[in-house]
Amino acid sequence: MAIDVRVPTILRTYTDGAKSVSGNGGTVAELFSDLESRHAGIQERLVDDGQIRRFVNVYLNDEDVRFLDGISTELSDGDSITILPAVAGGSGSAEGSTQGSAQHATRGEAARVSQR
Amino acid sequence: MRYDSPLAAVGNTPLVRLPRLSPSEDVRLWAKLEDRNPTGSVKDRPALHMIEQAEKDGRLAPGRTILEPTSGNTGISLAMAARLKGYRIVCVMPENTSEERRQLLAMWGAEIIPSPAAGGSNTAVRVAKELSAEHPDWVMLYQYGNPDNARAHYLGTGPEILADLPSVTHFVAGLGTTGTLMGVGRYLREQSPQVRIVAAEPRYDDLVYGLRNLDEGFVPELYDESVLTGRFSVGSEDAVTRTRQLLAEEGIFAGISTGAALHAALGVGRRAQRAEQQADIVFVVADGGWKYLSTGAYTAPTTDAAVEALQGQLWA
Numbered sequence: 483m484a485i486d487v488r489v490p491t492i493l494r495t496y497t498d499g500a501k502s503v504s505g506n507g508g509t510v511a512e513l514f515s516d517l518e519s520r521h522a523g524i525q526e527r528l529v530d531d532g533q534i535r536r537f538v539n540v541y542l543n544d545e546d547v548r549f550l551d552g553i554s555t556e557l558s559d560g561d562s563i564t565i566l567p568a569v570a571g572g573s574g575s576a577e578g579s580t581q582g583s584a585q586h587a588t589r590g591e592a593a594r595v596s597q598r
Numbered sequence: 599m600r601y602d603s604p605l606a607a608v609g610n611t612p613l614v615r616l617p618r619l620s621p622s623e624d625v626r627l628w629a630k631l632e633d634r635n636p637t638g639s640v641k642d643r644p645a646l647h648m649i650e651q652a653e654k655d656g657r658l659a660p661g662r663t664i665l666e667p668t669s670g671n672t673g674i675s676l677a678m679a680a681r682l683k684g685y686r687i688v689c690v691m692p693e694n695t696s697e698e699r700r701q702l703l704a705m706w707g708a709e710i711i712p713s714p715a716a717g718g719s720n721t722a723v724r725v726a727k728e729l730s731a732e733h734p735d736w737v738m739l740y741q742y743g744n745p746d747n748a749r750a751h752y753l754g755t756g757p758e759i760l761a762d763l764p765s766v767t768h769f770v771a772g773l774g775t776t777g778t779l780m781g782v783g784r785y786l787r788e789q790s791p792q793v794r795i796v797a798a799e800p801r802y803d804d805l806v807y808g809l810r811n812l813d814e815g816f817v818p819e820l821y822d823e824s825v826l827t828g829r830f831s832v833g834s835e836d837a838v839t840r841t842r843q844l845l846a847e848e849g850i851f852a853g854i855s856t857g858a859a860l861h862a863a864l865g866v867g868r869r870a871q872r873a874e875q876q877a878d879i880v881f882v883v884a885d886g887g888w889k890y891l892s893t894g895a896y897t898a899p900t901t902d903a904a905v906e907a908l909q910g911q912l913w914a
Contacts (some may be wrong), residue, residue, distance in 0.1 A: 534660065546828070
């Protein structure tokens with residue numbers, strides 16, 4: 483079973499520059515483990531404490547898996563997975579995103595601004 | 599309909615059924631024509647409401663300067679209101695937005711500070727926050743985190759949709775500041791808990807995402823995931839295809855982000871049809887196509903050529 487995985491620029495250091503790679507797995511979590519076996523280091527950039535990282539968005543056939551079953555979302559042969567960083571003007575999400583965690587993002591932004 | 603001033607004419611937009619694009623008699627698509635606002639976009643609603651609330655609580659008073667990160671529409675709405683109310687306005691806008699937007703902002707008297715193309719709106723937000731720190735006397739209404747953005751839709755767009763179409767089952771809109779989805783979503787789900795709230799998120803090419811750091815992404819402060827029931831990522835190709843289809847089949851001349859919303863609306867429509875459910879799906883026409891004409895996306899001979907024309911451009 484083959485899943486097509488589209489990789490964002492920032493993660494192509496793990497895929498020898500490839501924009502898309504092929505992987506296997508019955509779930510998103512299994513797929514990421516499979517990718518790790520050939521692209522060491524990529525899993526850690528995608529997964530934190532067993533969940534998809536806060537500023538990483540994962541889409542199954544263009545649908546955000548956070549609204550399906552998250553990292554446990556089941557995959558089928560021929561599915562397409564797209565990994566993207568969260569951006570404004572069409573932006574990202576967080577597990578159980580609340581006003582509180584969103585505020586955290588603001589502080590992060592502010593912190594970086596003040597470092598400049 | 600009669601109003602006492604141009605600003606009073608914000609909202610009360612038409613809701614039209616799309617007989618040709620609706621998947622079936624039982625699964626109906628409805629377009630909320632937000633391009634029929636005074637400056638031609640849905641952003642007139644939050645812009646006016648944010649200004650009025652800031653005036654009410656004293657943050658904004660004559661002589662002050664408004665600062666806002668914007669990819670165009672919010673800036674245009676704010677600039678028009680600022681002109682009528684006598685405020686100076688400074689907009690931070692990504693340099694890879696269309697020429698029309700720059701001209702419209704200049705026309706209303708806004709000063710434009712371009713932000714680098716790389717990182718798109720994220721970078722505009724960061725630059726605006728830096729400027730805000732340097733100019734504490736400037737008033738940043740900050741559409742990404744101002745509850746009055748979502749509130750404008752909670753008080754206006756949501757009730758209008760429910761009044762016009764009590765049988766509404768799905769609401770679909772583009773995801774940017776998230777204000778439209780949060781405001782309308784909260785209102786509709788309070789009134790009718792089974793209504794589905796679906797986001798259409800634009801997916802750009804690599805130039806826009808650039809080397810965005812995965813550890814420091816940006817989530818608008820307004821965003822509350824629990825309001826949504828689904829979220830689609832829509833690439834330029836699908837957005838352009840649907841924008842052209844909306845024009846060809848229903849005669850509606852809409853901006854590219856509307857194509858993305860239509861694509862998601864048709865996606866949920868197909869699902870309802872497969873499940874043999876009745877559905878009344880409302881999606882938002884956020885603006886008309888005027889501001890994107892120079893991209894060539896509308897007159898390109900093929901969709902491929904139209905997608906090519908949009909390469910590297912922010913279209914939502």
